[in-house]
Amino acid sequence: ETDPVTAAVLGKLCEELAECIAAASRCQIQGIAEAEPVTGVANQRWLENEIADVQAAIQVAKERLTLDTPRMLTRTGQKIDHLRRWHRLIAQS
Numbered sequence: 001e002t003d004p005v006t007a008a009v010l011g012k013l014c015e016e017l018a019e020c021i022a023a024a025s026r027c028q029i030q031g032i033a034e035a036e037p038v039t040g041v042a043n044q045r046w047l048e049n050e051i052a053d054v055q056a057a058i059q060v061a062k063e064r065l066t067l068d069t070p071r072m073l074t075r076t077g078q079k080i081d082h083l084r085r086w087h088r089l090i091a092q093s
Contacts, residue, residue: 013058016050019050020047020050020051023043023050027043030043032047
């Protein structure tokens with residue numbers, strides 16, 4: 001990407017996604033009710049912060065890249081339905 005602002009928007013989106021992955025991984029490994037031993041920050045609070053940061057970066061990317069938000073909302077609904085069906089299958093096992 002040659003435009004510096006677009007490159008920054010995409011770079012920040014990637015960075016925020018990576019931080020969210022780290023928080024979700026810690027919740028999975030240690031438990032969402034646990035806390036970071038040095039800072040005392042609850043894993044749930046960290047995950048909430050990182051999900052919010054990802055949502056912000058997504059919104060900025062949608063605006064900067066003029067992404068098709070209505071199509072993305074349709075896709076989001078389809079994915080939510082798919083994930084809920086998958087979770088019901090897991091719960092039945």
